[in-house]
Amino acid sequence: MSGNSAVGEAAVLAGCTAYFGYPITPQNELTEHMAKRIVEVPGGVFIQSESEIAAINMVLGASAAGARAMTSSSGPGISLKQEGISYLAADELPAVIVNMMRGGPGMGNISPAQSDYLQATRGGGHGDYRTIVLAPASVQEAADLVYVAFDLADTYRNPVVILGDGMLGQMMEPVTFTTAAPRKEYPKEYVLSGASGRPSRMIRSLLFDTKEEEEHNWKLFRKYQLMEHNEVRYETFLLDDADMAVLAYGIAARIAKGAIKRLRQEGLKVGLIRPITLWPFPMKIIQETAKQLGDFFVFEMSTGQMIEDVKLALEGKGHIHFYGRPGGVIPTPVELSRIIARHCYQSQRSKKR
Amino acid sequence: MKTVYCRPKCMKEAHFHYCPGCGHGVITRLIAEVVDEMELRDKTICVAPAGCGMLLYNYFDIDTIESAHGRGAAVATGIKRVRPENLVFSYQGDGDLAAIGTAEGFHAANRGELISVIFVNNGVYGMTGGQMAPTTMLEQVTTTSPAGRDSVLQGHPVKICEVYATLDGTSYLERVAVNKPAAIIKTKKAIAKAFRHQQQKTGFSLVEILSPCPTNWKMSPLDSCRWVDDVMTKVFPLGLIKETKKC
Amino acid sequence: MKGFIRIDPERCKGCSLCMEYCPGHAISLTNRLNLKGYFVADFEDKKECTGCAVCAVMCPEVAIEVYQIEKTDER
Numbered sequence: 001m002s003g004n005s006a007v008g009e010a011a012v013l014a015g016c017t018a019y020f021g022y023p024i025t026p027q028n029e030l031t032e033h034m035a036k037r038i039v040e041v042p043g044g045v046f047i048q049s050e051s052e053i054a055a056i057n058m059v060l061g062a063s064a065a066g067a068r069a070m071t072s073s074s075g076p077g078i079s080l081k082q083e084g085i086s087y088l089a090a091d092e093l094p095a096v097i098v099n100m101m102r103g104g105p106g107m108g109n110i111s112p113a114q115s116d117y118l119q120a121t122r123g124g125g126h127g128d129y130r131t132i133v134l135a136p137a138s139v140q141e142a143a144d145l146v147y148v149a150f151d152l153a154d155t156y157r158n159p160v161v162i163l164g165d166g167m168l169g170q171m172m173e174p175v176t177f178t179t180a181a182p183r184k185e186y187p188k189e190y191v192l193s194g195a196s197g198r199p200s201r202m203i204r205s206l207l208f209d210t211k212e213e214e215e216h217n218w219k220l221f222r223k224y225q226l227m228e229h230n231e232v233r234y235e236t237f238l239l240d241d242a243d244m245a246v247l248a249y250g251i252a253a254r255i256a257k258g259a260i261k262r263l264r265q266e267g268l269k270v271g272l273i274r275p276i277t278l279w280p281f282p283m284k285i286i287q288e289t290a291k292q293l294g295d296f297f298v299f300e301m302s303t304g305q306m307i308e309d310v311k312l313a314l315e316g317k318g319h320i321h322f323y324g325r326p327g328g329v330i331p332t333p334v335e336l337s338r339i340i341a342r343h344c345y346q347s348q349r350s351k352k353r
Numbered sequence: 354m355k356t357v358y359c360r361p362k363c364m365k366e367a368h369f370h371y372c373p374g375c376g377h378g379v380i381t382r383l384i385a386e387v388v389d390e391m392e393l394r395d396k397t398i399c400v401a402p403a404g405c406g407m408l409l410y411n412y413f414d415i416d417t418i419e420s421a422h423g424r425g426a427a428v429a430t431g432i433k434r435v436r437p438e439n440l441v442f443s444y445q446g447d448g449d450l451a452a453i454g455t456a457e458g459f460h461a462a463n464r465g466e467l468i469s470v471i472f473v474n475n476g477v478y479g480m481t482g483g484q485m486a487p488t489t490m491l492e493q494v495t496t497t498s499p500a501g502r503d504s505v506l507q508g509h510p511v512k513i514c515e516v517y518a519t520l521d522g523t524s525y526l527e528r529v530a531v532n533k534p535a536a537i538i539k540t541k542k543a544i545a546k547a548f549r550h551q552q553q554k555t556g557f558s559l560v561e562i563l564s565p566c567p568t569n570w571k572m573s574p575l576d577s578c579r580w581v582d583d584v585m586t587k588v589f590p591l592g593l594i595k596e597t598k599k600c
Numbered sequence: 601m602k603g604f605i606r607i608d609p610e611r612c613k614g615c616s617l618c619m620e621y622c623p624g625h626a627i628s629l630t631n632r633l634n635l636k637g638y639f640v641a642d643f644e645d646k647k648e649c650t651g652c653a654v655c656a657v658m659c660p661e662v663a664i665e666v667y668q669i670e671k672t673d674e675r
């Protein structure tokens with residue numbers, strides 16, 4: 001199954017009943033899967049909207065009405081959704097937004113890239129908000145993280161972004177769908193359903209009183225702190241005895257794994273830290289690793305975005321190496337292993353001196 | 354002693370923030386009256402705009418959500434599709450619906466979404482200080498058309514009802530005004546009718562309401578009311594524009 | 601039929617629309633300021649009010665309540 005279809009199927013199994021999308025490559029299979037699939041579930045809603053702006057606002061409405069709602073797009077469309085994502089965060093409404101990234105900026109191209117890391121992790125819209133960002137590295141993980149995404153969205157009443165790329169979206173891999181454990185019931189006292197037998201409700205973020213608005217911001221901030229505390233996810237690979245740690249996420253991490261396996265055959269002790277949540281970023285494991293080794297190699301399919309978080313995590317410690325390929329170029333594991341090897345040897349030499 | 358008129362039940366105690374003589378106040382009240390009379394409080398969900406109508410949730414004792422500028426029809430669509438049993442309406446100004454939210458309004462209408470839009474046409478951007486709106490009339494002076502709106506440079510006033518009438522998804526479109534007692538009573542009937550169309554699932558319904566904005570028209574409330582008749586209705590003729598089925 | 605109205609002086613913004621449209625000219629603007637700083641309208645009891653509610657229809661502030669005095673009340 002393609003990554004796109006797997007994400008769609010997992011969403012339906014996770015109880016998503018409202019999907020809104022606008023065609024853009026490389027995520028079309030997801031919209032198409034939902035067109036067939038979501039209408040099979042009771043109350044399932046599918047709309048091919050007139051734009052990504054409309055789609056995200058339909059998500060907002062559906063979420064306010066109590067549905068598990070989702071939309072998906074790629075770079076240019078995600079740019080248009082930023083306004084709505086900001087409102088979702090401000091209004092404390094859960095939603096899942098999938099971005100299958102492609103080469104940019106501007107129209108860019110439709111090849112896989114990791115060009116939107118900063119947009120996703122820094123809350124590309126306006127206002128002081130954050131979104132949890134999940135970065136799967138395989139079709140199976142993409143499907144698994146969809147359940148996680150919906151649960152996190154409901155737990156924190158906040159939008160959650162699944163950040164994949166065109167490769168993950170379009171490649172075919174076997175996938176099994178964990179029959180989702182009976183879903184937790186989340187309090188729904190914010191949902192608009194008509195004020196029958198209860199006081200009326202309002203969902204808003206406009207607070208003319210600056211003190212009230214400040215308090216709203218601090219309230220959201222405390223929620224973001226909780227997320228930072230509780231929701232960090234990452235994977236390590238051959239890190240225990242490593243002299244150099246590669247940092248990569250998503251598909252880039254898979255390429256890096258392949259490269260590391262080759263390097264190990266050559267006797268180079270290289271390991272991997274793969275952030276699964278890009279926000280909150282796994283700072284601690286990087287800081288702990290810095291006690292054990294001094295060389296960090298960041299690999300991204302961009303000119304370098306996650307590297308900023310790595311720098312922040314290291315606080316000036318260690319030495320950061322970087323290799324990036326923007327614009328939709330996908331290096332092979334062999335290519336990457338050669339580059340990592342060169343950096344390894346160089347740093348060994350400089351240490352000897 | 355008999356009470357002939359008192360505040361609608363589904364209205365909170367908050368005082369309006371509207372300027373003196375503003376049509377928004379009348380329209381807000383009429384909606385509340387209709388919701389009361391049709392006993393819809395328990396079912397209604399209101400989508401408030403960015404614009405002078407943005408604080409509706411402070412006034413209506415019904416479930417209400419804010420929307421980003423222009424996105425009301427999309428938000429209402431999301432709500433209505435998930436909760437088809439509820440009555441969902443969005444309240445939008447002319448900048449909101451006819452400029453930044455053109456696509457969302459047009460396509461919700463075209464899909465025949467079973468929502469109602471209360472479209473407040475006051476010919477200007479009220480909230481931001483009286484700039485030119487898509488509905489500003491030719492030669493009308495605003496802060497961003499200081500020499501008067503010039504069709505060559507700034508285009509023509511947009512007639513939302515007439516545009517939407519060409520869409521097969523729309524079932525009820527009427528243009529009314531809130532500048533004098535008889536017109537206000539008609540407006541109330543039109544709002545009720547739009548809600549009935551929604552209940553009977555005939556299609557997308559919209560009531561366009563010519564509404565005085567004395568502050569930005571720089572006129573007294575009374576002159577504003579007269580101006581609606583003397584000038585606005587010449588460009589935006591009142592009356593039923595489309596009704597596919599009697600409701 | 602006789603009627604009377606109550607104008608909430610704190611809601612009134614003195615727009616004068618009720619006065620203009622009142623067929624009995626029973627409302628006038630006072631020189632009393634409310635907390636918001638508007639001169640407010642008030643009902644003149646001596647004038648002819650039928651309880652037609654035209655003022656309430658016009659009032660953008662929902663500030664007016666209208667009552668009719670039934671025959672039985674007049675005792």
Ligand SMILES: Cc1ncc(C[n+]2csc(CCOP(=O)(O)OP(=O)(O)O)c2C)c(N)n1
Pocket residue numbers: 403404405406421422445446447448449450473475477478479480481486
């Ligand atoms: C994306 C965005 N752009 C601009 C604004 C600023 N803004 C707020 S209300 C408004 C115009 C309101 O005019 P209209 O829709 O005609 O409603 P009115 O105030 O006249 O009732 C604008 C431009 C905004 N809130 N969001």
Ligand code: SF4
Pocket residue numbers: 370371372373374375376377405475479480565566567568569
């Ligand atoms: S600016 Fe105009 S539309 Fe806005 S409240 Fe004042 S009079 Fe009404």
Ligand code: SF4
Pocket residue numbers: 607611612613614615616617618619640641655658659660661662663664
């Ligand atoms: S219409 Fe209402 S706000 Fe205007 S003067 Fe009369 S009572 Fe006051």
